[in-house]
Amino acid sequence: MQNITILGSTGSIGMSTLDVLARHPERYSVYALTAHSRVEQLAEQCLRFKPQLAVVGSAAAAQQLRALLQDKAPAIEVLYGDAALCQVASAEACHTVMAAIVGAAGLAPSLAAARAGKKILLANKEALVMSGQLFIDAVKQSGAVLLPIDSEHNAVFQCLPHNYQRQPAALGVEKILLTASGGPFLHRAVETLDSVTPEEAVAHPNWVMGRKISVDSATMMNKGLEVIEAHWLFGASASQIEVVIHPQSVIHSMVSYIDGSVLAQLGNPDMRTPIAYALAYPERIASGVSPLDLTVVGQLQFTRPDLQRFPCLKLAYDALLAGGSAAAILNAANEVAVQAFLDGKIGFRMIDQLIARTMDKLPLCAVSDIDLLLEQDLLARQTVHSFLNA
Numbered sequence: 154m155q156n157i158t159i160l161g162s163t164g165s166i167g168m169s170t171l172d173v174l175a176r177h178p179e180r181y182s183v184y185a186l187t188a189h190s191r192v193e194q195l196a197e198q199c200l201r202f203k204p205q206l207a208v209v210g211s212a213a214a215a216q217q218l219r220a221l222l223q224d225k226a227p228a229i230e231v232l233y234g235d236a237a238l239c240q241v242a243s244a245e246a247c248h249t250v251m252a253a254i255v256g257a258a259g260l261a262p263s264l265a266a267a268r269a270g271k272k273i274l275l276a277n278k279e280a281l282v283m284s285g286q287l288f289i290d291a292v293k294q295s296g297a298v299l300l301p302i303d304s305e306h307n308a309v310f311q312c313l314p315h316n317y318q319r320q321p322a323a324l325g326v327e328k329i330l331l332t333a334s335g336g337p338f339l340h341r342a343v344e345t346l347d348s349v350t351p352e353e354a355v356a357h358p359n360w361v362m363g364r365k366i367s368v369d370s371a372t373m374m375n376k377g378l379e380v381i382e383a384h385w386l387f388g389a390s391a392s393q394i395e396v397v398i399h400p401q402s403v404i405h406s407m408v409s410y411i412d413g414s415v416l417a418q419l420g421n422p423d424m425r426t427p428i429a430y431a432l433a434y435p436e437r438i439a440s441g442v443s444p445l446d447l448t449v450v451g452q453l454q455f456t457r458p459d460l461q462r463f464p465c466l467k468l469a470y471d472a473l474l475a476g477g478s479a480a481a482i483l484n485a486a487n488e489v490a491v492q493a494f495l496d497g498k499i500g501f502r503m504i505d506q507l508i509a510r511t512m513d514k515l516p517l518c519a520v521s522d523i524d525l526l527l528e529q530d531l532l533a534r535q536t537v538h539s540f541l542n543a
Contacts, residue, residue, distance in 0.1 A: 155272075155432075156184040158241045160262050161253035162198055163191040165362055166276045166302065169424045170251050171198065173432060173440055181432070185241035187254075190214055196221035199229050205246070206230045208237045238262040243269035249432070252277045253302070255365055256488050257530055264288060264523065270295035274431045276302035278382045283481045284526055285385050299386070300431040305331045305379055306386055307427035308405035308418035315435075319388030329389050330407040330415070331379055332399040333458065334359050336371040339400060343462050349501035351494060359402040359422045368491045369465075372504055373458065377469020381480050384473055391473050396466065398456040403445065421445050464505040468512065477517040478529040485533035486511040493541055511536045 157174065161167045167186075174181045187208040188195040196218055199207050207222075207229055209215050215233040222229050232240065242250050242262040250266040251274045252259055259277035264284065266273050268291045275281070281288055292299050301307050309331075314324045337356050338346060355367040362370070369375035376396050383394050397407075405427075407417040420426050421442055429440035460467045465487070472479040490507040493499045499507070511533055520526050 154179075155181050155248045156246055157181055157249045157251060157432075158185040158187075158244070158247045158266075159183065159251045159253065160187050160238060160242060160259060160277075161251075161255065162186040163188040163194045164253055164255065166253035166424060166428070167251065170253070170274075170428050170432075171202065173425050173429050173438075174202070176441060177438055180438070184244070184247045187238055187241065189254075189258075192217045193221065200225055204229060206232060206241050208232045208234075208241055210234070235261060239265035242266040242271070248272060249274065251302075251428075252280065255279075255363060257283060257485060260284060260526075261523070264291060267291040267297045267299070268295055270297045272298040272300070274300050274302050274428070278303060278378050279484050281382045281385045282378050282484050283530065284523065285381075285480065285520070287520065287523065287526070289385055300434055301382075301386055302424070302427050302431055303379060303382070304422070304424065304427050305406040306383060307430060309383065309387060309408055311418045311430065312406070312408040312416040313387070317387075319386075325411045326389075326408060327393070327411045328409040329383055329387060329394050330409060331376060331383060331394065331396050332402070332404050332406050333373060333376045333396055334370070334402045335398045335400055335458075336373065338371055338462070339398065346462075347500050347502050351497070354494070354501060358400070364495055365488070365491055368494060368504075369487070371501075372465040372491075373463035374465035374469065374487050374491075374504075374508075376458075376463075377466045377472075378484065380466075380469055381473050391470055396458050398458050399454065401450060401453055403447075403450055403453060419445055419447075465508065468505065468508055472512070475517060477519050478515075478526070479512065479517050481520065481526055481529045482512055482515050482517075482533040483508060485530045486537050489534050489537040489541075493537075498541060507537050507540055510540060 159167050183202040183204045185206040186204045189210040215231050219231045239262050243265040249272040252263040253276040260280045263280040354371040355364050380394050402422040404417045409415045423442040425440040426442050472483040486508040490504040
């Protein structure tokens with residue numbers, strides 16, 4: 154029986170994880186559930202899955218959650234704050250951690266799980282984008298097992314040799330091909346993107362996701378962050394990672410080999426597939442996802458991304474090539490800019506412009522520890538806010 158902590162259980166990944174777990178009660182039990190502020194939804198999850206602990210973002214939220222649980226589930230211990238997130242991610246009784254907190258907020262608990270040697274199902278790409286070598290070093294030193302949940306990286310993982318050790322050339326891997334749907338604006342005239350509304354940007358054609366990641370998909374920053382994540386996960390250089398527009402989202406990614414072979418992982422666009430694969434790895438279990446019927450799909454299309462339409466993708470490649478603190482600056486600037494867009498403070502095309510200005514302004518430095526990393530993250534956020542206030 155695996156005891157599982159879900160960091161971000163009320164988000165789309167967290168809910169999909171609980172759906173898979175509910176199908177296999179004989180294999181999995183929930184150790185801890187966490188949410189920042191969706192207290193009522195978290196209470197419902199606690200009543201159904203009976204975790205030992207529940208974590209929320211503030212003392213007020215904790216008080217509210219305790220009140221909701223006191224009559225029906227008084228044994229569930231309620232904690233709050235960043236330290237509590239790290240506690241439930243690294244606890245001895247926890248075997249597996251689903252790291253699904255969106256953004257930089259998920260870095261500390263994900264790193265805590267890595268240092269504690271847990272089986273980490275990594276849905277929080279920012280942890281690797283920001284901390285890179287620090288995170289990989291923690292995994293190696295502790296003996297943690299790192300399994301990617303992003304559909305693209307999970308697909309690559311499935312297409313790689315079973316003995317892959319982050320050395321592409323040694324096993325004949327030539328290139329990693331990350332597929333991208335192109336989001337809601339793939340065919341929209343570029344000159345009209347200034348007038349895009351938040352509602353239009355979050356309306357993804359294939360996937361049901363949170364608002365922030367949906368905007369990232371519309372700008373293709375999401376794919377850019379995945380390029381950086383792929384570098385750290387698979388030891389591939391920027392030149393070995395290629396992005397391919399694939400509007401159907403049926404092929405989730407591919408691996409090209411030096412003998413001319415290309416291996417692909419296909420499936421219906423449903424995050425329960427990679428979640429189930431990672432939960433049971435190296436076995437496979439039912440996920441609840443309908444089988445793929447290629448006769449219904451009919452055709453699969455592929456094009457190269459247009460960097461004039463998607464400048465955020467180029468910014469991510471630039472950050473990967475620059476190294477040091479560049480990726481942390483990129484990620485922080487993007488989070489602030491996307492929130493400003495969702496709040497109606499800036500236009501859609503201002504997102505990439507703010508990120509580029511921030512990257513140009515801030516000097517790069519080596520990232521030697523998490524405190525320095527968080528300093529760079531904060532500095533980038535302050536810089537974007539200064540641009541917004543100006």
